Amino acid sequence: MAFIRDAWYCAGFTVGLKAGELKPLTILNEAVVLYRQSDGAAKALADRCPHRFAPLSKGKICDREVQCGYHGLRFNADGHCTHNPHGDGSIPKAATVRAYPVLERHGALWIWMGEPAQADPGKLPDFSEVEQRPGWTRVEGYLHVRANYQLMIDNLLDLSHVPFLHPFLGGGAPPPPEFRPDIRMETQGDAVVAISEFHSMPNTPLYQMLWERGAPPDIVDMRANITWHPPSMLMLDTGAKPVDQPREHGPSAPIAHWLTPETETTTHYFWAQARDRFVGNDEVSAQIAAGIDGAFRNEDEPMIEACQQNMGTADLMSLKPLLLQTDGPAVRARRVIQMKLESGRLSDR
């Protein structure tokens, strides 16, 4: 299965890459090592020395370079060998490793897996909604999921599973039709927006907990509008408010989901959530982080992994799955990925 290469993929959180650390990570089936130069800049190289193919992540950082842990060749952030401690010290032409452009933004590290000349920071969608900023508190987390990344996109673009799979997030039962749900899809260029807005529905445990100002109402308006950006980044705008009042009158808890394929059947899943209630309250942060992590880890992940196992292939469409009306956004996203892969193949010729 091919991956879209000319794209930014999340490679971790800014705070997760410490000075002096060589962090191995497999992305799109490629072994990569991430590190910070002595000036703090985040860099990425192929995790494979061209001499005996030792993982560079088993070496060490020397100022702005990585020294291979086996025979000591040193490589700079462009992937060029700058030091050979052997023989006359000459540097063979072939002494290079692949270097990947890295961007640090929105509290995360982003790696460009395609042609370096195409690595335009402007191609990263805006996720400033989940940045740590005045009036908001952010929590973040990571899961390793044994499933193809597109199954995760399907899961997030079809939130009709929430009442069935997530009692804490969704209240434990699907809202009856009299709550006038507004469920529809929009497209914005390549992006797909799955809109789910509920008028006058029973409040959920999550929003009862986040209702900082006064007693939480039993009945609220709720939204869970999720935007997918190719290849695998999603932004969920979610919140609850008193019926027919502006959104600022209730809590908002936007959450970004950054999916990075590790292999065809495994995915790095990074998430970051900001909230505008109980700002700076560490106890609430811990509760929220545990709630989100628990929902993904104990509810989504086992289900998606079980689906992946049952499928026996990474290619869902080859199995001709039953499609429901709620599958519209996920099917659209799959089409966009397919079109991008096909146009990439054409431009490669």
Ligand code: FES
């Ligand atoms: S394997 Fe890296 S220097 Fe020999």
Ligand SMILES: [Fe+2]
């Ligand atoms: Fe879910």
